[in-house]
Amino acid sequence: MTDPADFYTGIVAELYAPLKSYSQDPAPYASFVRQAGVPALELGCGDGDPLIELRRQGLDVEGVDSSADMLERCRRRAEAGGIPVVLHHQRMEALDLPRRYRAIFLAGPTFTLLNDDAAALAALRGIRAHLADGGSALIPLFVPPPTPADQLGQSRTVTTDDGAELTVRTVSVERDESARTQTTLLRYERRRDGESTAVDRPWQLHWYTRTGFTELAATAGLTPISITGPDGSAAPPDATSLHFHLRACG
Numbered sequence: 001m002t003d004p005a006d007f008y009t010g011i012v013a014e015l016y017a018p019l020k021s022y023s024q025d026p027a028p029y030a031s032f033v034r035q036a037g038v039p040a041l042e043l044g045c046g047d048g049d050p051l052i053e054l055r056r057q058g059l060d061v062e063g064v065d066s067s068a069d070m071l072e073r074c075r076r077r078a079e080a081g082g083i084p085v086v087l088h089h090q091r092m093e094a095l096d097l098p099r100r101y102r103a104i105f106l107a108g109p110t111f112t113l114l115n116d117d118a119a120a121l122a123a124l125r126g127i128r129a130h131l132a133d134g135g136s137a138l139i140p141l142f143v144p145p146p147t148p149a150d151q152l153g154q155s156r157t158v159t160t161d162d163g164a165e166l167t168v169r170t171v172s173v174e175r176d177e178s179a180r181t182q183t184t185l186l187r188y189e190r191r192r193d194g195e196s197t198a199v200d201r202p203w204q205l206h207w208y209t210r211t212g213f214t215e216l217a218a219t220a221g222l223t224p225i226s227i228t229g230p231d232g233s234a235a236p237p238d239a240t241s242l243h244f245h246l247r248a249c250g
């Protein structure tokens with residue numbers, strides 16, 4: 001069983017960018033950092049979206065990720081663009097950095113990759129401990145919708161410039177409403193010149209109720225400044241995507 005923090009390694013890190021269907025808009029994160037202040041820290045920065053764009057805009061933002069392979073890709077992209085980056089190979093639930101930050105954020109609902117409330121609490125405690133006085137955190141969350149039955153077996157394929165065919169396929173999905181988890185078994189495959197490499201990886205998401213997350217944050221010494229929709233508007237009670245803006249309390 002792959003540790004959730006190691007999901008984006010090896011062939012999955014290699015295929016992540018070409019197969020990704022959606023890139024986070026950097027604008028809300030640039031705006032959060034400008035408001036909250038620098039230095040800033042992106043948790044789960046992966047191969048550099050939106051970290052590299054924020055650095056290109058001159059913002060002092062560092063990155064953390066649990067995957068050395070994703071960080072290596074981030075480093076190479078930044079180097080190619082002539083943009084200096086500071087990257088840390090750490091798990092967000094075991095954060096231990098010498099600096100304190102005015103802004104700590106995740107871009108998109110990467111926090112849901114932490115597979116249970118204990119890991120989430122450890123990450124929230126780490127965030128609290130790394131906030132400078134008056135600093136704040138932005139944590140986007142979402143409740144994934146159940147996967148429709150007709151999506152099982154479906155795949156997405158792209159062909160790269162060097163002629164390799166890259167495919168990701170949904171093999172199976174298990175959902176546990178009481179544990180608030182959904183585990184999707186994904187098969188990643190690269191085919192080139194008649195040779196094929198494939199790996200099956202369980203992609204686990206763990207979600208929160210609004211009240212449950214507020215309570216976890218309070219246990220870690222954090223309190224919401226606001227809870228909004230992703231566009232900053234007031235979120236209706238049944239919203240499935242929420243941005244928690246938190247600051248230290250007590």
Ligand SMILES: C[S@@+](CC[C@H](N)C(=O)[O-])C[C@H]1O[C@@H](n2cnc3c(N)ncnc32)[C@H](O)[C@@H]1O
Pocket residue numbers: 004005006008023024043044045046047048049050064065066067070090091092093107108110113114
């Ligand atoms: C969906 S990717 C997002 C990467 C990038 N922000 C983007 O939008 O392209 C999630 C990233 O979070 C990292 N990650 C997953 N679990 C982590 C953990 N426990 N601690 C730190 N990083 C983690 C993964 O290695 C991966 O690079």
